Amino acid sequence: MQTNAKGINLIKQYEGLRLKAYQDVVGVWTIGYGHTGSDVHAGLTITSAQATQLLQKDLQYFENGVSKLVTVPLNSNQFSALVSFSYNVGLNNLGSSTLLRLLNQGNYAGAAQQFPRWDRAGNQVLPGLLARRQAEQALFLQPV
Incomplete structure (x- = not known):
């Protein structure tokens, strides 16, 4: 599966577009649409076209990861919400989450209720993260 337009x-x-590298709220160097990794460092600048390329590459990584972790059928909106979630919190966090455990048990409603619990970064509740989780939850629950 691929992330649909709503998910992208x-x-x-929620990631926003930043063409100059910056440190996020927990100190991780970030650029473009939330791209992180060893290739991001202080002083790095990119074009918007490069940001789009990085996003496409990152999406493939997270799409593959979600596809491997989820063992139940998903519709396009559910899949895209999970890709957005894991894009932000990481595949390891998705993999160890109650959200995934409930989902793989076939408890879609229970899994959806878990999204808002992921509203913290650096042990701080962030209103922007809660808004993102609510948007992901709404997309997950939206029929196709």
Whole structure:
């Protein structure tokens, strides 16, 4: 599966576009639409076209990861919400989450209720993260 337009727009909206590298709230060097990794460092600048390329590459990574972790059928919106979630919190966190455990047990409603619990970064509740989780939850629950 691939992330649908609603999922991509959600990621772009909440990650924002930054063409100059910056440190996020927990100190991770970030650029573009939330791209992180060893290739991001202080002083790095990119173009918007490069940001889009990085997003596409990152999406493939997270799409593959979600596909491997989830063992139950998903519709396009559910899949895209999980890609956005893991794009932000990481595949390891998705893999060890109650959200995934409930989902893989077939408890879709219970899994959806877990999204808002992921509203912290650096042990701080962040209103922007709660808004993102609520948007991901709404997308997850939206029929296709």
